[in-house]
Amino acid sequence: MKKYERLARDIEELVDAGTLAPGDRLPSVREAVSRRGVSASTVFEAYYLLESRGLIEARPRSGYFVKSPRRRSPEPHAPLPREESTSVAVYDRVQEALGSIRDRDVVPMGSAFPSPRLFPLHRLARAGASAMRRLEPDELLQDISPGNEELRRQLALRYAANGTAVGTDEVIVTNGAMEALNLCLRVATRPGDVVAIESPAFYGCLQALEWHQLKAVEISTHPRDGVQLDSLQHALERHPIKACWFMPNFQNPTGSLMPVDKKQALVELLAQHGVPLIEDDAYAELYFGARRPPPAKAFDRQGLVMHCSSFSKCLAPGYRIGWAAAGRFAREVERLKLMSTLSVAVPSQVAVLDYLLHAAYDKHLRGLRAALAERQAQALEAIERHFPAGTRVTRPEGGYLLWVELPDGVDGLQLQRLALARRISLTPGHLFSTAPHFHNFVRLNYGHPAPGQLEGALRTLGRLVHELAAEAGGSG
Amino acid sequence: MKKYERLARDIEELVDAGTLAPGDRLPSVREAVSRRGVSASTVFEAYYLLESRGLIEARPRSGYFVKSPRRRSPEPHAPLPREESTSVAVYDRVQEALGSIRDRDVVPMGSAFPSPRLFPLHRLARAGASAMRRLEPDELLQDISPGNEELRRQLALRYAANGTAVGTDEVIVTNGAMEALNLCLRVATRPGDVVAIESPAFYGCLQALEWHQLKAVEISTHPRDGVQLDSLQHALERHPIKACWFMPNFQNPTGSLMPVDKKQALVELLAQHGVPLIEDDAYAELYFGARRPPPAKAFDRQGLVMHCSSFSKCLAPGYRIGWAAAGRFAREVERLKLMSTLSVAVPSQVAVLDYLLHAAYDKHLRGLRAALAERQAQALEAIERHFPAGTRVTRPEGGYLLWVELPDGVDGLQLQRLALARRISLTPGHLFSTAPHFHNFVRLNYGHPAPGQLEGALRTLGRLVHELAAEAGGSG
Numbered sequence: 013m014k015k016y017e018r019l020a021r022d023i024e025e026l027v028d029a030g031t032l033a034p035g036d037r038l039p040s041v042r043e044a045v046s047r048r049g050v051s052a053s054t055v056f057e058a059y060y061l062l063e064s065r066g067l068i069e070a071r072p073r074s075g076y077f078v079k080s081p082r083r084r085s086p087e088p089h090a091p092l093p094r095e096e097s098t099s100v101a102v103y104d105r106v107q108e109a110l111g112s113i114r115d116r117d118v119v120p121m122g123s124a125f126p127s128p129r130l131f132p133l134h135r136l137a138r139a140g141a142s143a144m145r146r147l148e149p150d151e152l153l154q155d156i157s158p159g160n161e162e163l164r165r166q167l168a169l170r171y172a173a174n175g176t177a178v179g180t181d182e183v184i185v186t187n188g189a190m191e192a193l194n195l196c197l198r199v200a201t202r203p204g205d206v207v208a209i210e211s212p213a214f215y216g217c218l219q220a221l222e223w224h225q226l227k228a229v230e231i232s233t234h235p236r237d238g239v240q241l242d243s244l245q246h247a248l249e250r251h252p253i254k255a256c257w258f259m260p261n262f263q264n265p266t267g268s269l270m271p272v273d274k275k276q277a278l279v280e281l282l283a284q285h286g287v288p289l290i291e292d293d294a295y296a297e298l299y300f301g302a303r304r305p306p307p308a309k310a311f312d313r314q315g316l317v318m319h320c321s322s323f324s325k326c327l328a329p330g331y332r333i334g335w336a337a338a339g340r341f342a343r344e345v346e347r348l349k350l351m352s353t354l355s356v357a358v359p360s361q362v363a364v365l366d367y368l369l370h371a372a373y374d375k376h377l378r379g380l381r382a383a384l385a386e387r388q389a390q391a392l393e394a395i396e397r398h399f400p401a402g403t404r405v406t407r408p409e410g411g412y413l414l415w416v417e418l419p420d421g422v423d424g425l426q427l428q429r430l431a432l433a434r435r436i437s438l439t440p441g442h443l444f445s446t447a448p449h450f451h452n453f454v455r456l457n458y459g460h461p462a463p464g465q466l467e468g469a470l471r472t473l474g475r476l477v478h479e480l481a482a483e484a485g486g487s488g
Numbered sequence: 489m490k491k492y493e494r495l496a497r498d499i500e501e502l503v504d505a506g507t508l509a510p511g512d513r514l515p516s517v518r519e520a521v522s523r524r525g526v527s528a529s530t531v532f533e534a535y536y537l538l539e540s541r542g543l544i545e546a547r548p549r550s551g552y553f554v555k556s557p558r559r560r561s562p563e564p565h566a567p568l569p570r571e572e573s574t575s576v577a578v579y580d581r582v583q584e585a586l587g588s589i590r591d592r593d594v595v596p597m598g599s600a601f602p603s604p605r606l607f608p609l610h611r612l613a614r615a616g617a618s619a620m621r622r623l624e625p626d627e628l629l630q631d632i633s634p635g636n637e638e639l640r641r642q643l644a645l646r647y648a649a650n651g652t653a654v655g656t657d658e659v660i661v662t663n664g665a666m667e668a669l670n671l672c673l674r675v676a677t678r679p680g681d682v683v684a685i686e687s688p689a690f691y692g693c694l695q696a697l698e699w700h701q702l703k704a705v706e707i708s709t710h711p712r713d714g715v716q717l718d719s720l721q722h723a724l725e726r727h728p729i730k731a732c733w734f735m736p737n738f739q740n741p742t743g744s745l746m747p748v749d750k751k752q753a754l755v756e757l758l759a760q761h762g763v764p765l766i767e768d769d770a771y772a773e774l775y776f777g778a779r780r781p782p783p784a785k786a787f788d789r790q791g792l793v794m795h796c797s798s799f800s801k802c803l804a805p806g807y808r809i810g811w812a813a814a815g816r817f818a819r820e821v822e823r824l825k826l827m828s829t830l831s832v833a834v835p836s837q838v839a840v841l842d843y844l845l846h847a848a849y850d851k852h853l854r855g856l857r858a859a860l861a862e863r864q865a866q867a868l869e870a871i872e873r874h875f876p877a878g879t880r881v882t883r884p885e886g887g888y889l890l891w892v893e894l895p896d897g898v899d900g901l902q903l904q905r906l907a908l909a910r911r912i913s914l915t916p917g918h919l920f921s922t923a924p925h926f927h928n929f930v931r932l933n934y935g936h937p938a939p940g941q942l943e944g945a946l947r948t949l950g951r952l953v954h955e956l957a958a959e960a961g962g963s964g
Contacts, residue, residue, distance in 0.1 A: 103823065103827070107823075107826075116626065116630075123629075125629055127625075128625035128626060128628045128629060129625050131625070133620075133623075133625055133628070134621070137617065137620035137621055137623075137835075140616065140617070140620060140835055141613065141616070141617030141620070144609075144616060145610070145613055147609070147613075149603075149604035149605050149607070149609055150592065150604060152604045152609070152805045153599075153601055153604060153806065154592075186829075187829040187830075187832075187833070188830055188831075190828070190829060190830045191828065191830075194827075194828055194829075203679070219826075219827045220827065222827075223824070223828070329628045329629060330627075330628030330629065330831075330833070330834035331834065331835060332829075332832065332833040332834075347579065347583075348699070350583075350695075351579070351695045351696060351698075351699045352666070352667065352670055352699070352828075353663040353666060353667040353670075353829060354663075354664055354666045354667075354808075355664075355806075355808065356663075356808065357663070357806070357807055357808040357809075357832075357833035357835070357836040358806035358807065358808075359613075359616055359806075359807060359833070359836055359839060360836065363835060
């Protein structure tokens with residue numbers, strides 16, 4: 013944990029304990045520097061982080077103050093999963109649940125994507141048009157797997173700028189992150205093998221395990237800091253685990269962010285056991301803190317981490333440009349990619365490349381993060397206001413997803429049905445596990461609905477949860 | 489066989505037998521109509537077909553005349569493969585052989601693609617730019633599997649125009665034909681199953697079988713009319729064949745074209761055995777005859793034919809737009825597509841769709857076919873002129889590939905090495921089978937080299953074959 017993260021955590025604990033009450037003024041930067049013996053920039057970063065989380069607010073020329081939520085919902089529980097390997101069969105329920113979300117007339121809180129209106133689509137289309145005009149005909153056939161050389165070099169440069177050493181040779185361009193993750197899973201396993209996943213886990217991960225006939229061991233995952241390493245270690249000792257598939261940054265669905273030192277410990281633990289990590293890092297650019305959290309890949313010394321990401325959630329939805337930085341498995345991933353889909357669409361590759369080279373990508377990202385952070389604050393306030401006591405909710409430091417634990421006895425699937433009848437979609441918790449741990453959970457996407465829809469949709473959802481909670485209380 | 493095909497075959501036999509000699513004038517259309525009792529259009533189509541094959545030529549205001557080749561090389565042999573199921577392990581030799589082809593400085597007779605200069609790339613780029621400008625942001629997320637609805641409808645309409653009944657629901661857009669073929673193979677088989685393939689077979693088919701751990705039974709395939717149905721029937725009776733993967737139109741590498749009635753018999757034979765056909769039809773638009781040959785899918789009454797194709801060889805190389813019309817397997821293919829790569833790049837989908845709707849696709853295709861037919865005639869003449877006696881070569885009625893049987897004792901791999909030293913690539917025959925039947929074969933691409941390169945490259949190759957044949961004769 014960085015110094016500013018520690019300072020922010022300490023302040024958060026003071027607020028949680030009531031020592032700092034709503035309306036209280038925080039120490040000035042000068043005071044904090046002298047009291048804590050840290051630099052001014054550490055204090056600024058800590059305050060900025062707390063502000064992005066909606067805990068404090070800046071008042072012009074007065075300093076920072078603790079905001080006054082009506083009530084601050086506690087974090088959801090992290091149920092202890094059975095530590096057994098299970099086969100996976102979720103496809104049908106996932107498709108059934110997701111079918112409704114494609115409907116255009118609903119408030120899309122069940123979507124897996126942020127709103128495409130948050131992306132520079134016209135600028136990107138111009139980049140694509142310009143790049144395709146300049147393209148030599150022969151280049152259309154050159155960019156087969158592992159992908160456009162210059163795009164791969166730019167990806168390697170972005171890793172380097174974030175302090176992660178990745179060679180251009182290691183990067184294979186894929187059809188979105190999903191293909192990258194599937195290819196990595198294939199090279200690391202054979203049908204029947206056991207894979208460690210998070211609990212709750214992204215349903216796309218569960219579907220991939222099902223497809224490849226793999227068994228899952230679900231590892232307890234804290235909604236704030238991710239996979240519990242002691243549970244993982246225990247599982248590694250008990251099961252012949254062939255690979256892990258984790259999301260250390262802004263996990264789907266919890267939004268958990270694994271602290272830096274925990275990531276390092278994770279990579280070391282897996283290196284001791286010789287187990288590869290498939291790192292799904294699709295949301296890393298969507299951080300609300302001061303800087304991009306590093307991937308676990310940053311601590312990989314043995315080429316055991318296969319880092320997978322894409323531009324689908326941060327720049328170019330629908331373009332299907334993802335990649336794997338696959339360490340020692342790079343040539344095998346390339347081989348499998350050649351055999352399965354040969355190559356990635358050149359128009360998409362050169363559009364993204366042209367945008368990276370000639371447009372203000374980092375400026376776009378700053379705007380995107382600010383928009384998502386603001387929507388998160390709105391969504392959390394609306395949940396505080398409208399949902400009944402007993403509701404628990406995450407406050408992720410990035411991404412666009414909230415993981416909500418409903419009061420006892422309220423069923424996520426039932427809430428989904430009632431909500432759909434009111435033209436609101438959401439994702440029920442039972443899609444995120446092979447076990448029945450998460451039936452009273454839902455995942456809410458605050459990044460896709462229009463800002464004007466958020467408050468009303470959450471008010472309606474809150475009312476439905478009140479009704480379901482009353483019914484559950486009445487019958488219980 | 490259609491009437492015009494029968495007429496053309498009869499004339500060809502007269503030429504082969506010497507009854508019609510070079511320089512002889514063919515009957516006028518009027519004479520042929522009255523002698524054969526066929527329509528004038530049948531005669532025109534037959535003459536057009538023979539002209540496209542380089543057998544006859546039109547002289548202005550004089551009629552059609554038999555051309556005077558120096559010598560007409562006979563067809564290559566079709567070795568009888570061992571009728572055993574074998575496991576497949578070809579990836580490394582394929583990659584080794586293909587590695588050289590990507591080099592930009594060689595005459596690319598080993599390429600798997602026609603020259604990208606034959607495609608309307610600028611018009612296509614304009615179509616893409618225009619479509620992306622008009623796109624609603626939400627549409628970027630709508631076009632997930634099975635793909636853009638309107639594109640799928642256009643594909644179904646093109647099937648209908650060619651007399652094949654395919655519903656829009658049956659069509660799944662994929663990342664090129666290769667993904668379509670792999671998905672179909674996956675839904676029809678389990679690891680260890682036996683699949684019937686052609687002999688020789690496209691090496692991409694062999695790689696797919698290797699990847700999915702399937703066994704191959706190679707079926708004797710005639711270089712003119714494709715898979716031998718009696719061999720197939722025999723194999724169906726002896727082996728637990730779970731699927732066939734064939735290319736009835738312009739097979740890769742032989743260029744064989746299965747006659748219409750044989751396609752119908754093939755589909756009926758497989759229906760009797762309840763065996764699905766995975767039909768690779770990537771080259772169907774590249775016919776030199778009067779009209780597009782129908783796919784085997786046209787005769788499918790039971791939904792057992794999974795028809796796979798793409799725009800990569802006829803319109804949009806590098807865009808990676810393919811599809812499967814997967815009959816009764818459509819929902820399973822869609823399911824697997826969702827899990828493996830989710831969706832296909834929207835910029836590519838809408839570019840191709842916009843081109844289909846607003847540009848002169850059929851006019852482009854006519855020009856492309858004429859260019860390829862002309863190059864084939866040039867290539868065949870050069871081979872007649874420069875290759876030694878004992879050389880055998882196909883005269884495909886479409887596509888851009890020649891299958892050349894070298895004189896006894898000349899090794900295709902050795903020829904490849906010598907040719908590469910002279911900056912000419914080619915594809916050695918041993919890539920097209922698990923068995924050592926085709927070591928004295930090579931596949932030559934006449935559609936990729938610039939027209940000015942063909943004659944010189946084939947002269948060089950011919951000289952090398954002469955040398956190798958002399959060595960083989962000397963040592964034998």
